[in-house]
Amino acid sequence: MALTAYCKKCAREVDPGEVCPICGTRLGKNSAHAAWCVERTPIKDWMSWNALMRILLPAALFVLLLVLMLEGLAGGIGAVEKMLVSGFPAVLLILLGTILAIAFAALLLQGKELADYVVDNRGIHEIHYLPDPTPVKLIARLRSPALMNQVTPGRIAVLKLSEKDLPWKNVARVQLWPEKCMILYYAPSWWMRIAVACTPFSWDDVMMLTKEKLGKKKKIRLPSSLVISVEQKRRSAEPRKVVFPEPEAYPEPEARPEEDSPGQMSMEDMFDR
Numbered sequence: 270m271a272l273t274a275y276c277k278k279c280a281r282e283v284d285p286g287e288v289c290p291i292c293g294t295r296l297g298k299n300s301a302h303a304a305w306c307v308e309r310t311p312i313k314d315w316m317s318w319n320a321l322m323r324i325l326l327p328a329a330l331f332v333l334l335l336v337l338m339l340e341g342l343a344g345g346i347g348a349v350e351k352m353l354v355s356g357f358p359a360v361l362l363i364l365l366g367t368i369l370a371i372a373f374a375a376l377l378l379q380g381k382e383l384a385d386y387v388v389d390n391r392g393i394h395e396i397h398y399l400p401d402p403t404p405v406k407l408i409a410r411l412r413s414p415a416l417m418n419q420v421t422p423g424r425i426a427v428l429k430l431s432e433k434d435l436p437w438k439n440v441a442r443v444q445l446w447p448e449k450c451m452i453l454y455y456a457p458s459w460w461m462r463i464a465v466a467c468t469p470f471s472w473d474d475v476m477m478l479t480k481e482k483l484g485k486k487k488k489i490r491l492p493s494s495l496v497i498s499v500e501q502k503r504r505s506a507e508p509r510k511v512v513f514p515e516p517e518a519y520p521e522p523e524a525r526p527e528e529d530s531p532g533q534m535s536m537e538d539m540f541d542r
Contacts, residue, residue: 272474274300302389303474307466309384312376315449316464321372323461329365333358378409382430386465388478392436393454393463402428435462437482442490447472452479458490 273282274296276289283289285301311317336357341349380401387394399406404414410430420426435454439462442455450472452465467475476495483489484497 272301272303272477274302276300300390301478302387303471303478304385304387305468305471306383306385307468308381309466310381311379312373316451316466317376319461319464325365325368325372329361333361375409378405380406383427384466386467386471388465388475390482392434392439393465394435395433395463395465397430397432399428399430401426433463440483440489443479443483443492443495445492445494452476455490 272285274285274289276283276292276294276296279289279291279294282304283291283296285296288295337349337352340352344351380399383398383400385396385398399410402417402420404417407414407416412430416428420428435456439456440454442458444453444455445451446453450467450469452467452475453461454463454465456462465475480495480497483491484495
């Protein structure tokens, strides 16, 4: 279970609830959060290729359109037709293929990395770490080998690579990818900011937190499973009725025959005497 709460007094993660199960301190209303870690290999991760293509393909298209526009301004439509028939598109495709080959080699050399995800009251947070860093892995990630100086000798070598934070107020669109157990957050709606790689144990918790924070907002593009309906809004707005249990009906005491107290004497006893 990924859903936990942080107790400030104990300074540790505890089970979510109204009070801390260890010290009894009252936990905040928004103290619950989901936190987990996954291991990913960039060469096998579709989102790594997706991030590359989102930059490479628009750049190649921009270069093609720019060259055609300049050629059209200089020589007219005839010059544009000659440009398309000539070997320029083939040269552009070869260049694009070369860049993809270099990217494949770079992703292959990057090795494995760790990704920490936290979804809390503030938003979505993603931190990437590189276990067992080497200069080759850093160069493949376009990082300076001088970062090796940050690794403490004698301990498990883990180097922090990057950190992303996306507040809930900036989220404009959410897309679900249940086949890959991923939730995609966009800000703005046409640009993906964070791709959260969930686990089977954290999926429901992240969905619940996302629905609580974004389900009531109409301006955000959400899948139907994250939208809070009108009936659910009414139920959450209605005050909860406190029902007290009815008092138990106790049986009336049975009538007992009157008995004379030891200090009193009946009238018959007095006359007999």
